[in-house]
Amino acid sequence: MRDRAGPAAEAVTVRRPEAADFDAVVVGAGPAGSAAALELARAGHSVALVERGPFPGSKNVYGGVVYGRILDELIPDWYERMPVQRWITRRQTMLLSGDRSLTVDFRSQNWGRAPYNGATTYRAEFDSWLAGHARAAGAVLVPSTVATALLRTADGQVVGVRTDRPDGDLTARVVIACDGVNSFLGKQAGLHPDEQAAHTTLGVKETLALPRETIEERFGVTGTDGVDIEILGGTSGVPGGGFLYTNRDTVSVGLVLGLPGLAKAGLRPEEILAELKQHPSVRPLVRGAEVVEYSAHLIPEGGYRSMPRLGGNGLLLAGDSAAMCLAAGIWLEGVNFALGSGMYAGRAAANGLRSGGPAVLGEYRRLLEKSFVLADHKKLRDAPGLVLSERVQHRYPGLVCDLAEGMFTVDNPRPKPGLRRLLRRAARHNGVRMRELARDALTGLRSFG
Numbered sequence: 001m002r003d004r005a006g007p008a009a010e011a012v013t014v015r016r017p018e019a020a021d022f023d024a025v026v027v028g029a030g031p032a033g034s035a036a037a038l039e040l041a042r043a044g045h046s047v048a049l050v051e052r053g054p055f056p057g058s059k060n061v062y063g064g065v066v067y068g069r070i071l072d073e074l075i076p077d078w079y080e081r082m083p084v085q086r087w088i089t090r091r092q093t094m095l096l097s098g099d100r101s102l103t104v105d106f107r108s109q110n111w112g113r114a115p116y117n118g119a120t121t122y123r124a125e126f127d128s129w130l131a132g133h134a135r136a137a138g139a140v141l142v143p144s145t146v147a148t149a150l151l152r153t154a155d156g157q158v159v160g161v162r163t164d165r166p167d168g169d170l171t172a173r174v175v176i177a178c179d180g181v182n183s184f185l186g187k188q189a190g191l192h193p194d195e196q197a198a199h200t201t202l203g204v205k206e207t208l209a210l211p212r213e214t215i216e217e218r219f220g221v222t223g224t225d226g227v228d229i230e231i232l233g234g235t236s237g238v239p240g241g242g243f244l245y246t247n248r249d250t251v252s253v254g255l256v257l258g259l260p261g262l263a264k265a266g267l268r269p270e271e272i273l274a275e276l277k278q279h280p281s282v283r284p285l286v287r288g289a290e291v292v293e294y295s296a297h298l299i300p301e302g303g304y305r306s307m308p309r310l311g312g313n314g315l316l317l318a319g320d321s322a323a324m325c326l327a328a329g330i331w332l333e334g335v336n337f338a339l340g341s342g343m344y345a346g347r348a349a350a351n352g353l354r355s356g357g358p359a360v361l362g363e364y365r366r367l368l369e370k371s372f373v374l375a376d377h378k379k380l381r382d383a384p385g386l387v388l389s390e391r392v393q394h395r396y397p398g399l400v401c402d403l404a405e406g407m408f409t410v411d412n413p414r415p416k417p418g419l420r421r422l423l424r425r426a427a428r429h430n431g432v433r434m435r436e437l438a439r440d441a442l443t444g445l446r447s448f449g
């Protein structure tokens with residue numbers, strides 16, 4: 001009998017098992033893992049879904065919005081059954097500069113009816129719901145169990161995982177690691193060669209309780225409608241951004257902070273969050289709320305250029321373990337990318353198992369490339385660098401707020417200034433060179449266009 005232990009530094013070498021315990025072992029019952037397990041179980045394969053938490057979602061942290069359309073392929077009537085807090089019908093992008101702000105506010109009731117666009121949902125409820133579908137399809141959920149190491153044959157083929165349960169080796173013909181941003185299993189397989197703090201941000205979040213009517217009054221919504229506010233600026237000079245989402249009777253407010261910038265600033269994330277909550281544009285929305293939860297988690301934000309190899313030798317990586325989270329300023333989408341990549345990993349593995357071969361990395365990559373998962377990441381590959389640049393973080397919000405202030409200030413008896421003069425003045429005041437601005441606009445257009 002072994003002691004219960006955390007993840008090991010190295011894979012364990014074993015003999016090739018004569019008969020594997022399962023066709024597939026999926027590690028991690030987050031969105032990527034449950035999607036992979038569901039796809040495999042539906043294809044008739046035996047699957048173990050290993051989760052370190054006591055139940056799926058118990059360990060998981062995020063801001064709050066799931067964009068569910070990829071679920072059309074997995075659970076066709078998902079929007080009738082998913083545990084939803086509110087459907088997002090109003091989306092704002094808020095630029096903060098000092099105590100000023102400029103907000104682009106979009107709302108559409110199209111997003112408040114099927115097939116919907118995005119919804120706030122609590123991870124403990126969402127992850128449990130999704131894992132329930134995998135179980136109903138035949139996957140065996142193994143909770144409160146840490147996969148501590150890969151099992152590998154002498155020739156490098158992955159044949160299962162060691163767990164922290166007594167006699168807890170689980171052998172399988174294919175292993176899918178959906179073990180999140182720290183992916184110890186991906187590291188053991190040598191798939192993350194140049195892990196860099198520059199590609200990782202720290203997400204921190206407070207869940208704040210407010211009466212339902214107060215939320216609806218302050219955010220201008222009724223019934224099941226909800227609001228998603230993405231914030232640029234308000235991070236006390238640390239590269240990153242913020243968010244504010246409405247649930248039924250709580251709101252989630254949080255920050256995403258670049259690790260090198262955070263270390264350099266010598267600030268604590270909770271101090272920066274407290275500061276954001278004091279901003280004149282944020283304070284009225286969260287005033288008087290009671291903090292009912294504080295959580296923090298890393299996010300792989302480097303995008304396409306920081307992705308590891310996606311697997312090999314009987315192992316596939318999906319979701320955050322493969323750095324699939326899309327964090328590009330006005331977008332913070334990880335769950336849909338985890339669902340998509342998990343589903344395609346499960347599909348590629350199921351096809352490989354059916355044809356008697358090992359997990360097919362080539363097919364997995366092809367499925368990802370044909371879908372939004374790698375297409376969006378490729379298109380937006382320059383976005384993380386641009387969004388976290390000093391210009392986008394500090395100088396452009398200042399420029400935009402100066403422009404707005406110049407346009408809307410009535411300074412009679414002087415006549416209104418022309419836009420060109422205002423732009424030149426705002427650029428000078430914020431240290432923005434017009435050539436730089438044009439270059440960034442072009443990069444932005446190429447990325448987002």
Ligand SMILES: Cc1cc2nc3c(=O)[nH]c(=O)nc-3n(C[C@H](O)[C@H](O)[C@H](O)COP(=O)(O)OP(=O)(O)OC[C@H]3O[C@@H](n4cnc5c(N)ncnc54)[C@H](O)[C@@H]3O)c2cc1C
Nearest residue numbers: 028030031032052062063064065147180203319320334335
């Ligand atoms: C503050 C913050 C805000 C965010 N906001 C949003 C948002 O609003 N919308 C959005 O779409 N995305 C958001 N994201 C990103 C999103 O949370 C992730 O991209 C997504 O959860 C990735 O899913 P996953 O299944 O790959 O990994 P995870 O959700 O991290 O799941 C990994 C699972 O593996 C388990 N596990 C890990 N190691 C082991 C092991 N060795 N053995 C057994 N089990 C293990 C964990 O317990 C966990 O259940 C946010 C992230 C943060 C931190």
